Amino acid sequence: MTDITQSTSPRTSVINDPRVRGVAYQVILVVVLAFLVYEATTNAIENLRRARIASGFDFLSTTAGFDVNQTLIPFSSSGGSTYGDAFIVGLLNTLLVAAIGIVLATILGFIVGVARLSSNWMVAKLAKVYVEAIRNVPLLLQLFIWYNAVLKALPNPRQSYEVGGGVFLNNRGLFAPQPLLEPGAGLVIGAVVVGLIGSFVFRAWARRRQEATGQQAPIGTVALALIVGLPLLVFLLTGRPIAFSYPELRGFNFAGGVQIFPEFVALLVGLSTYTAAFIAEIVRAGILAVSRGQTEAAHALGLREGPTLRLVIIPQAMRVIVPPLTSQYLNLTKNSSLAVAIGYPDLAQVFMGTVLNQTGQAVEVIAITMAVYLAISLITSLVMNLYNRRAAIVER
Amino acid sequence: MAITTEPVAYVRGTPIAEQPPPLLARGWVAWVRENLFSSVGNTILTLIALYIIYLVVPPAIRFFFLDAVWTGSDREACLAANVGREVGACWAYVDAKFSYFVYGSYPWDERWRVDIVFVLGAIGIAWLLWLDAPKRNLGALYFFVIFPVVAFILLRGWTAVGLERVDTSLWGGILVTLVVSIVGIVVSLPLGVLLALGRRSRLPLVRLASVIFIEVVRGVPLITVLFMANTMLPLFLPGNMSPDRLLRPLVGVALFASAYMAEVVRGGLQAIPKGQYEGAMSLGLGYWRMMRLIILPQALRIVIPGIVNTFIGLFKDTTLVSIVGIFDLIKTVEVTLVDPTWATPVTRLTGYAFAGLFYFICCYGMSRYSLAVERRLAAGQKR
Known part of the structure; x- marks a missing residue:
């Protein structure tokens, strides 16, 4: 009698069994990684002990011995601000430049992207030259040019350029009027909020009515009246409660008004123009991805240029645009760390630069910095994924 | 009635000669009418564009060419007071500092070694990028194995064969920029392929490790990675082993580029139809052979444009090593700016223009190449 059961379980060597191999590979990987981590940790502890550097996160509540020129929260070394406060200052500055940069880059990027597709030959070529010139030069070099060659080359405060409306530009930065809130200003700000909410409600109502009855409502005019007209009315009725403090030349520098530091301007301009070039290409690709048949069909239905663009082309283009746009926003945020090169006090410059130098606690400082950027990245991609799911095509 | x-x-008994088409319907006049002044809005756009060109182009030409100073031995040549007119770019400064921009402080008598490395590198890159080149497998072996070893021996020196040792702190300029970017690509491509395979692996722990590495590295700015390599690498190594100053950012850049490369390669792996995997498996090929013989050759070929684009990004990102104190091109330019021999109001802009031109030529050339490859690859897909 031959053994029949043998044929059902193939006689392969254990070495060649893919499952055994898989487990073996993973065990090897884990062992190697664990060894590396163990080695790195023990070495780090040993090296830190030898260099007499403290470890742990206690340094965050130690008083910081330096000042920062641009702060969104009160911060001064004499006032007992800590390294933890310095961290917050840096983080807020990073978020500030990133938020404004994203808005500017999006606006400029969309304009340039549409211009690249313009039927006007000269406009299209101009946009192309802009995109190619900006994209192919390193951002760091562009920041140096903006900061050292453009802003630092501006005249001193005594000969500053007057932009108009009380705005002055010189090598100490941009000086602009500062709004001073007097009693009653709260009402004006409240009116703005009410106007915004009101116009959203009106738009939802108008859209629902249009779908039910086909009647259209003047959304644009009503929104303008609510957002601009209402606060203006309140402003006049409450007796103009907002005054401006204008910058004035006193001695060798300006006093009053609000000073925007050249480091901030350089970083903001550099980041927005650089990212805008990439956004322009994304926008162009997105619009080109919508087939011509869509435009023709929309025209055949009797839609004019404006509504065709607004109702047919852009919603479909946005599906293609949003995912790469998200990564450009993330790139801008990460690139804001180049502030370290021109001295804008962002997270990288204040925390990973100054605090690291003063405390020497490299492991903790760099781990915190990386964790912050990682968290910003993850949160942004989460939010954009949510939006993307809403905008994505609904398939059967 | 007779005819x-x-x-x-x-x-007329004879046909008249052909007339040229009306000027307004053909030729450049019609083209201008159609493309630039077809409507009121279009005309306004054209005028705005012309105004921008007027604002930018004539001053730029005047600065870089007409008012530029081409020869001279020190700052005196580029001062407006000495020249007697407004002074544009001081190209004499670039000319005087050119060899410093290329080699840094590399010893004069040993610079032929750098030149040889440049030539060898150019051969390797041309071999890889020219898609119809003979024996491209050999080219890959040359570029990824032989060239780095030879270049290292030549640049660093090896006293056993009579090459004097040159410390990396003397390297600088374009040499360092190229070293950082070539090391980045040579390390990141194989590592990126491994990470991409790991991310698509069936083995959960391998996949987890790859995903964590890729996502963490892609989520943080390069500058934090460089700081980490600079300050933490010496901490993690045992005792008094202090890695070379140039090696630290190299490790950082290479790891950083690997994560991005992995995502590019993963795109290629996903684009290969499932039938190719199944076909390979049904032929009895194991995992590694399937990847090496069937999948990767196809996947890598379709992601060549992506790889080149990643390399362009990497090339531009190498400028960041100047922040951690490595003498790349940007840093050498910055250093010459504080040199009193050439301190003039226009030196800074001239230096930046030179660096910008170098990066622009390299990056623009690579992006043109990647576009050409893309078009060529797309040609095969057309029916």
């Missing part, structure tokens, strides 16, 4: 063939005074 008369007699010539009539008012009928």
Whole structure:
């Protein structure tokens, strides 16, 4: 009698069994990684002990011995601000430049992207030259040019350029009027909020009515009246409660008004123009991805240029645009760390630069910095994924 | 009534010569009318564009060419007071500092070694990028194995063969920029392929490790990675082993580029139809052979444009090593700016223009190449 059961379980060597191999590979990987981590940790502890550097996160509540020129929260070394406060200052500055940069880059990027597709030959070529010139030069070099060659080359405060409306530009930065809130200003700000909410409600109502009855409502005019007209009315009725403090030349520098530091301007301009070039290409690709048949069909239905663009082309283009746009926003945020090169006090410059130098606690400082950027990245991609799911095509 | 063939005074007997088309319907006038002034809005746009060109182009030409100073031995040549007119770019400064921009402080007598490395590198890159080149497998072996070893021996020196040792702190300029970017690509491509395979692996722990590495590295700015390599690498190594100053950012850049490369390669792996995997498996090929012989050759070929684009990004990102104190091109330019021999109001802009031109030529050339490859690859897909 031959053994029949043998044929059902193939006689392969254990070495060649893919499952055994898989487990073996993973065990090897884990062992190697664990060894590396163990080695790195023990070495780090040993090296830190030898260099007499403290470890742990206690340094965050130690008083910081330096000042920062641009702060969104009160911060001064004499006032007992800590390294933890310095961290917050840096983080807020990073978020500030990133938020404004994203808005500017999006606006400029969309304009340039549409211009690249313009039927006007000269406009299209101009946009192309802009995109190619900006994209192919390193951002760091562009920041140096903006900061050292453009802003630092501006005249001193005594000969500053007057932009108009009380705005002055010189090598100490941009000086602009500062709004001073007097009693009653709260009402004006409240009116703005009410106007915004009101116009959203009106738009939802108008859209629902249009779908039910086909009647259209003047959304644009009503929104303008609510957002601009209402606060203006309140402003006049409450007796103009907002005054401006204008910058004035006193001695060798300006006093009053609000000073925007050249480091901030350089970083903001550099980041927005650089990212805008990439956004322009994304926008162009997105619009080109919508087939011509869509435009023709929309025209055949009797839609004019404006509504065709607004109702047919852009919603479909946005599906293609949003995912790469998200990564450009993330790139801008990460690139804001180049502030370290021109001295804008962002997270990288204040925390990973100054605090690291003063405390020497490299492991903790760099781990915190990386964790912050990682968290910003993850949160942004989460939010954009949510939006993307809403905008994505609904398939059967 | 007979048909008369007699010539009539008012009928031409011979055809007249061809007339040129009306000027307004053909030729450049029509083109201008159609493309630049077809409507009121279009005309306004054209005028705005012309105004921008007027604002930018003439001053730029005047600065870089007409008012530029081409020869001179020190700052005196580029001062407006000495020249007697407004002074544009001081190209004499670039000319005087050119060898410093290329080699840094590399010893004069040993610079032929750098030149040889440049030539060898150019051969390797041309071999890889020219898609119809003979023996491209050999080219890959040359570029990824032989060239780095030879270049290292030549640049660093090896006293056993009579090459004097040159410390990396003397390297600088374009040499360092190229070293950082070539090391980045040579390390990141194989590592990126491994990470991409790991991310698509069936083995959960391998996949987890790859995903964590890729996502963490892609989520943080390069500058934090460089700081980490600079300050933490010496901490993690045992005792008094202090890695070379240039090696630290190299490790950082290489790891950083690997994560991005992995995502590019993963795109290629996903684009290969499932039938290719199944076909390979049904032929009895194991995992590694399937990847090496069937999948990767196809996947890598379709992601060549992506790889080149990643390399362009990497090339631009190498400028960041100047922040951690490595003498790349940007840093050498910055250093020469504080040199009192050439301190003039226009030196800074001239230096930046030179660096910008170098990066622009390299990056623009690579992006053109990647576009050409893309077009060529797309040609095969057309039916």
